[in-house]
Amino acid sequence: MPRFVVFVGPRGSGKTTLGHALGRVLDAPVYDTDRMVEDLAGEPLSRLWEREGEEAFRAVESRALETLLTLSPGVVSTGGGIVLRQENRQNLRRLGYVIYLHVPEEQLLSRLASGSERRPRLRQGVSLEEEVRQVILERDPLYREVADRVLSVGGASIATTLEEILSVLRPLSPTIGRIP
Numbered sequence: 220m221p222r223f224v225v226f227v228g229p230r231g232s233g234k235t236t237l238g239h240a241l242g243r244v245l246d247a248p249v250y251d252t253d254r255m256v257e258d259l260a261g262e263p264l265s266r267l268w269e270r271e272g273e274e275a276f277r278a279v280e281s282r283a284l285e286t287l288l289t290l291s292p293g294v295v296s297t298g299g300g301i302v303l304r305q306e307n308r309q310n311l312r313r314l315g316y317v318i319y320l321h322v323p324e325e326q327l328l329s330r331l332a333s334g335s336e337r338r339p340r341l342r343q344g345v346s347l348e349e350e351v352r353q354v355i356l357e358r359d360p361l362y363r364e365v366a367d368r369v370l371s372v373g374g375a376s377i378a379t380t381l382e383e384i385l386s387v388l389r390p391l392s393p394t395i396g397r398i399p
């Protein structure tokens with residue numbers, strides 16, 4: 220698998236879930252920048268964020284992404300805010316084929332509201348609904364800027380979305396690796 224397949228998109232869009240599923244099917248290494256940040260920082264993401272703030276988290280996130288450029292190609296799930304820094308947008312494009320998982324706001328909201336995972340809030344003093352709206356407004360153009368492909372995957376099951384991803388990757392198999 221000569222190049223990476225990279226998922227970008229907002230929190231709850233399924234980057235981690237689909238990254239693992241794709242890695243299994245391709246029998247390829249799976250990386251998650253959020254987990255790499257935790258390994259580099261030696262503590263859970265939420266604690267790093269709480270203790271040192273977002274900028275400290277972003278600095279470690281950029282280091283994690285740089286590290287990826289030196290690792291064996293595989294599937295990469297990114298953190299939802301990785302596109303905020305220009306240097307990261309450049310490195311994402313260097314890694315390989317970037318897929319933006321586009322999911323309708325209402326669906327993101329229901330996944331975030333029902334999820335058991337602890338995610339730090341990104342905006343203070345506003346509802347989760349308003350936070351999701353603001354964050355999408357700010358980042359949608361940045362996800363599109365880095366993406367080779369925008370996949371609108373709202374409403375579909377994980378299995379159906381995975382099939383769609385595989386059908387996007389098949390024609391690229393000379394650069395991505397063998398796709399079943």
Ligand SMILES: Nc1ncnc2c1ncn2[C@@H]1O[C@H](COP(=O)(O)OP(=O)(O)OP(=O)(O)O)[C@@H](O)[C@H]1O
Nearest residue numbers: 229230231232233234235236299330375376377380
């Ligand atoms: N079609 C689908 N594709 C992906 N995830 C889905 C789908 N349908 C439901 N889900 C659920 O939505 C959630 C997606 O969460 P996931 O952690 O994968 O998102 P993420 O993009 O990695 O978020 P973050 O940026 O916070 O890391 C999971 O609980 C998953 O089970």
Ligand SMILES: O=C(O)C1=C[C@@H](O)[C@@H](O)[C@H](O)C1
Nearest residue numbers: 230253297298299300338339
């Ligand atoms: O959207 C964001 O800014 C974030 C998304 C998560 O993946 C984590 O990277 C962190 O919680 C920040």
Ligand SMILES: [Mg+2]
Nearest residue numbers: 234235253296
């Ligand atoms: Mg994730």
